[in-house]
Amino acid sequence: AHLFIESKTLQGNKKEHSFNSPGVFVIENTTVEFQRGSERQTFKIPGPLMADFIFKTRYTVAKDSVVQFFFYQPISHQWRQTDFFPCTVTCGGGYQLNSAECVDIRLKRVVPDHYCHYYPENVKPKPKLKECSMDPCPSSDGFKEIMPY
16 A cells, blocks of 8 residues: 555645655654555654644555554653662661652653553563661660561
């Protein structure tokens, strides 16, 4: 199939744009990257969009060809690792963990985790573990104090 784009500006101007070779093109003040592989043609438009775009296809091969469209919004939420939690003990060897929180990078604030699950490339970091309070406990009673979370 042959893919092409129809653009429509806010002023109502319409144009068709076809791509014979791979490259980076500017259409209605919007950057469009066209890639052509042996089995796939790909358009990447990082945005912002300065016009409406309609993707169209003209079949030049069997009509059972598959056309798939994937749309990703710009990433506005990302995982951020937290500081380490307090040590599990005050002496004698314990451990500390950290975690990850979802952050709205525009507003710079923590949001519910489900916002970070919208993007497949946005993988939650695994918690880290480190040793802490490795000094021996005082010999007064031989027990170490466990710190509640």
